[in-house]
């Protein structure tokens with residue numbers, strides 16, 4: 001039986017070295033080397049904990065060559081939670097050996113909302129100048145990891161949260177209130193996702209509350225061993241989200257959802273045991289607030305499936321053609337949404353949904369994996385593009401912003417056969433809804 005990714009950590013000695021996790025691991029499938037397998041990483045961690053192996057650049061490299069996708073956790077019959085083991089080991093490696101300047105800069109940015117905002121503003125200016133001044137052949141040469149810089153999405157003109165009211169009324173009779181955790185990607189890059197989220201939730205009769213003081217969920221910080229910074233972000237988010245009475249907390253990204261649902265309660269438990277500076281009472285109060293948030297957190301696609309009978313589509317919506325879906329790892333492994341999304345896509349009257357052969361395979365985005373290990377990420381993407389072309393899709397849906405960057409960034413937009421639009425499923429659904437009088441026209445964005 002598979003282990004849910006949010007199950008408690010079982011001791012490493014439980015690993016029976018059966019190898020079932022190898023077939024599930026996207027990195028192992030590309031490299032086919034034992035040292036790139038989840039099983040090998042666990043044995044190295046065991047040796048490190050038993051003091052028979054020291055920190056080294058090679059050990060850090062092996063531990064980091066992992067997408068933190070959680071597929072090994074789901075495949076393991078012995079109940080090992082590799083995810084938590086790898087997270088702890090990353091923290092130890094960074095403490096012993098430090099991080100690269102690029103990753104240190106990313107940690108610095110994500111640790112404060114004001115820095116993310118300034119960084120996004122500067123990056124947007126840079127994007128405009130690069131596009132204006134750089135000839136195409138040159139712009140295509142410069143890549144961030146496996147993605148040409150030119151193919152990165154346009155950053156939002158203004159942060160999404162600054163363009164909407166904190167409380168948005170429902171269309172029609174109010175059914176309840178929902179808090180929307182937008183995440184950084186929607187706030188700074190994919191405003192189309194935010195607009196569609198609000199459009200769908202208000203269409204369903206919910207008041208939408210968007211706390212302005214929310215910040216990065218902290219998962220990218222945790223993945224890079226910056227746990228102190230992640231704890232600060234977690235406390236800010238628990239305070240921001242917990243300040244509103246609501247019937248649910250909605251995420252458009254299941255990685256943010258995994259932070260709210262699984263990581264915050266786990267992180268607090270760890271901190272509680274090792275923090276001499278704060279009282280036990282402080283941590284217990286925080287743990288109770290985090291648990292309330294975890295219990296109320298839903299990913300948007302499961303929420304839509306649960307409310308699909310209340311969606312009213314515009315009957316004049318034309319057929320949008322062949323649609324493929326890429327299932328992000330956290331959607332599959334933390335929220336188990338793949339069967340729900342497949343059934344939803346099959347039922348939408350205005351699309352022809354055809355699953356690709358590797359719909360449930362990782363794309364290699366993995367937070368910063370595409371930047372740190374571009375050659376592995378490229379091999380994964382090449383395979384995915386081959387399969388999406390095989391079903392002749394004109395729209396490729398995915399509900400993770402990093403996957404969206406990676407899929408869209410690797411599509412050759414100059415080639416007719418590869419001119420596939422990559423969207424969050426909410427945009428497709430929102431565009432087809434019958435619009436109420438309060439709604440604006442959907443935002444155009446590729």
Ligand code: SF4
Pocket residue numbers: 014015016017018019020021022038039042075076077078079080
């Ligand atoms: S599947 Fe679990 S028990 Fe089997 S080798 Fe992997 S970690 Fe060990």
Ligand code: SF4
Pocket residue numbers: 024025026027028037038065066067068069070071072073082
């Ligand atoms: S988390 Fe994913 S990439 Fe990392 S070892 Fe497990 S299956 Fe492989």
